[in-house]
Amino acid sequence: MNPFVSASWLHGRDGVAVVDVRDAWEYDSIGHVPGAVNVPFDRFRSDEGEAGKLPPRKDWEALLSESGVATDAEIVAYDDTQGVFAARFVVTALLLGHDPKKVHLLDGDFSSWQRDHETTTETVDPTPTEYESDPDAETPLVDFETVQGLLPAAEAGDVTLVDTREDWEFAEGHLPGAVQLDWREVVDEETRGLKPEDELRDLLEGRGIVPEKRTVLYCNTARRVSHTYLVLRELGYERVELYEGSLTEWRERGGELASE
Template sequence: MNRGPLVSVEWLAEHAKDPNVQIVDVRWYLVGKSGADEYAKGHLPGAVFVDLGRDLAGDPARGPGRHPLPDAAAFAATLARLGVREDTLVVAYDDSGGSQAARMWWLLRYFGHPGGRVLDGGIGAWVAAGHPLVQDVPTVEPAPPLGLRPGGAGVVDKAAVARLRGADPRDAVVLDARARERYEGRSEPVDARPGHVPGALSAPFAENLTAPGGTFLPDEALAARYRALGALDAKTVVCYCGSGVTACHDLLALALLGREDALLYEGSWSDWSRDASLPAETHSP
């Protein structure tokens, strides 16, 4: 059974060879491993590897943050290479509960393509269901580049987030999708400063899942989680993370609950933390 942009292993096993379905492997690691190497060791049949830094982000030198959004022409070229047409369903998966796959889903939505999907449970659920992995790289016929336009999903910058600080929770809620130890400033492996945007609430993407790397919680449990954070009632909801990637997981969870208007802080903590003029908190509100 599918839930909005989430597709089940059962559905994908049945539809993997459909000509309008393209499976993409977006495994990525902050340190220690290479997504390309993991893909080479074994991936879903028919899956093409997508590099998060090269294909799902722009040049970090121009910012904001470590994974700025790609421009429309660059993303259109990526989709063309993947054979994606207007009616293609792009099913993304990873091995971390959708934390990178959600970025692919969100970018497709941002650029006006309705076909973004995420494999619920990712490669782990595929293997657990008894389906094989392969090492062969499929040959994909390129498609004509699509005429993409940004704006299908909302984006904000650090100035907008700064204006929302201290707002009445009924008006605005800012959610931090990173692990709690990074939110609280107890660990910061990559960015300029530890801590979080003052006033932001901790909403680790991993808590959207039934288990680490697992499937999404049922809608009732997700609704209870985000209602407790005020995210179902606030007029404005903004999600951020380290660089704008795993925040898309919270945006996906909110979309499942009907909050498709939630916004991404593009540069996220990697953008905020490098600006010494902006404050940081290292405790929970």
């Protein structure tokens, strides 16, 4: 699995379904990658759906079908916010069964393309497909009960619970035993892409987030956690899971919180 691809990797590559998840006005007026279809973030977000904030499967299939994305397509998604919204699109595709080898995030967001390659304001009129997700695909999701059962192991240091929110959010309340890693810490502010691999590994190991341990990620509504999940997979972490309900569900169900 190689979740992140560069603008140079994408440039000139045929047969890739490029998805721009920015708002429609940005896509239309600022410009976009030639051939990219516009699928704004709100269109694949659901307050009530499968596993918390995922859209219902039938809605996801309809959305990709009308966007011209084939079931076996190689997909690259991007935004202009360092990848956090596009990461949610990528992870949604993964969780609903798209081939993990064929769905990617553009490293460095739209700006990485804009710096070196041509953009356009021409709207793409995609040819509809009949996209089919895979309901039997294995996913890295864990539920409330699973996370609740992992708390003793997390507090003992045997499992790593990672809170991907900001410092102040973590201080106000987090899962017992969790470590904090703001998702933005892995991003280079200048390039808007990932920091060098050695810096990332040092950062993660310094927080106790190591490949050998089972790692469970959460935030508030599973957007920020999506980016961190892709980063860990890019670095070869195999034992990474997502608590999709995150703290929104945790609080609603009366889960225990720690604060500091």
